[in-house]
Amino acid sequence: MAVQGSSDILIDELYETTYRLRQFVETRLREKGASVARLRAMRMLAQARKPLRMRDLSEMAGIAARTATTIVDSLERDGLVERVRHPQDRRAFLVRLTEEGLRCHREAEEIDRLALAEATAALDADDRAHLRALLGRIRDHTV
Amino acid sequence: MAVQGSSDILIDELYETTYRLRQFVETRLREKGASVARLRAMRMLAQARKPLRMRDLSEMAGIAARTATTIVDSLERDGLVERVRHPQDRRAFLVRLTEEGLRCHREAEEIDRLALAEATAALDADDRAHLRALLGRIRDHTV
DNA sequence: AGCACATAGTGCGTATGCTCAGCATATGCG
DNA sequence: CGCATATGCTGAGCATACGCACTATGTGCT
Numbered sequence: 001m002a003v004q005g006s007s008d009i010l011i012d013e014l015y016e017t018t019y020r021l022r023q024f025v026e027t028r029l030r031e032k033g034a035s036v037a038r039l040r041a042m043r044m045l046a047q048a049r050k051p052l053r054m055r056d057l058s059e060m061a062g063i064a065a066r067t068a069t070t071i072v073d074s075l076e077r078d079g080l081v082e083r084v085r086h087p088q089d090r091r092a093f094l095v096r097l098t099e100e101g102l103r104c105h106r107e108a109e110e111i112d113r114l115a116l117a118e119a120t121a122a123l124d125a126d127d128r129a130h131l132r133a134l135l136g137r138i139r140d141h142t143v
Numbered sequence: 144m145a146v147q148g149s150s151d152i153l154i155d156e157l158y159e160t161t162y163r164l165r166q167f168v169e170t171r172l173r174e175k176g177a178s179v180a181r182l183r184a185m186r187m188l189a190q191a192r193k194p195l196r197m198r199d200l201s202e203m204a205g206i207a208a209r210t211a212t213t214i215v216d217s218l219e220r221d222g223l224v225e226r227v228r229h230p231q232d233r234r235a236f237l238v239r240l241t242e243e244g245l246r247c248h249r250e251a252e253e254i255d256r257l258a259l260a261e262a263t264a265a266l267d268a269d270d271r272a273h274l275r276a277l278l279g280r281i282r283d284h285t286v
Numbered sequence: 287a288g289c290a291c292a293t294a295g296t297g298c299g300t301a302t303g304c305t306c307a308g309c310a311t312a313t314g315c316g
Numbered sequence: 317c318g319c320a321t322a323t324g325c326t327g328a329g330c331a332t333a334c335g336c337a338c339t340a341t342g343t344g345c346t
Contacts, residue, residue: 018161024285142167
């Protein structure tokens with residue numbers, strides 16, 4: 001009973017923290033024409049070091065295929081990625097970063113890294129491990 | 144350096160946990176025609192025990208005024224709340240729960256309570272306090 | 287009273303995210 | 317080979333969330 005009440009507050013704080021953190025990063029990324037969603041897509045393309053199918057991109061980024069379409073549309077509109085027909089599979093596209101996309105990605109990645117480091121500056125290695133463990137225990141119960 | 148890398152993973156886990164938790168609750172609420180956003184609005188109206196201005200509702204719910212308009216629109220469309228002109232301030236509306244809205248709120252609140260209790264079942268009082276403290280330390284650095 | 291300024295709510299536009307339906311194309315099996 | 321089935325992507329449509337701009341109204345100051 002009392003426990004239930006406090007778990008509500010706990011979850012509210014979890015939502016609030018995630019939201020604030022996202023805004024924190026989003027605000028800084030916006031100055032470079034990026035965003036969390038766009039960075040995530042660019043990151044997958046940069047890490048793969050090769051063009052990706054829409055499908056693979058969406059799975060690696062952890063988003064729905066339809067969402068990847070929208071994100072790639074916007075990145076393509078801004079000249080940060082290109083869609084090319086897959087040479088073997090005519091249903092598929094290969095998405096690759098343009099030169100400008102590479103530049104944008106590097107800048108956005110740096111901003112992201114700094115913002116996250118700043119946000120977690122008050123946590124030492126033990127704190128981080130502990131937080132990871134606690135979050136993991138919540139995740140295990142939300143299937 | 145190594146620390147930076149691990150903070151990335153940490154934040155990803157924070158995002159992931161919040162997302163999963165939200166889906167967990169959202170799925171259960173959908174069966175009753177509710178959602179996290181709708182429940183939040185209904186909760187404010189129920190807690191206030193009186194009709195609220197759009198403005199007050201949005202501030203209490205922690206959402207932008209514009210977002211409150213959309214949520215109240217959808218709740219009104221489904222007959223869960225009513226908008227009434229404010230008797231003293233002709234710019235404002237008063238929003239109040241209907242009978243059906245009260246019923247829906249009670250059911251949704253119960254579902255929410257159970258889902259959150261289930262999600263945090265693996266955490267005891269110390270864990271919760273610790274998690275709250277760690278999240279608080281992140282929030283303090285995201286202004 | 288009259289004007290400047292603030293406040294309340296919403297239209298318009300945008301971003302992120304989803305599902306479902308549908309078309310085009312691959313693939314596997316008889 | 318041909319057909320059933322699976323896969324790849326996107327159109328359509330919805331929900332949540334925001335900011336900006338605008339209208340209507342309230343308020344305070346001279």
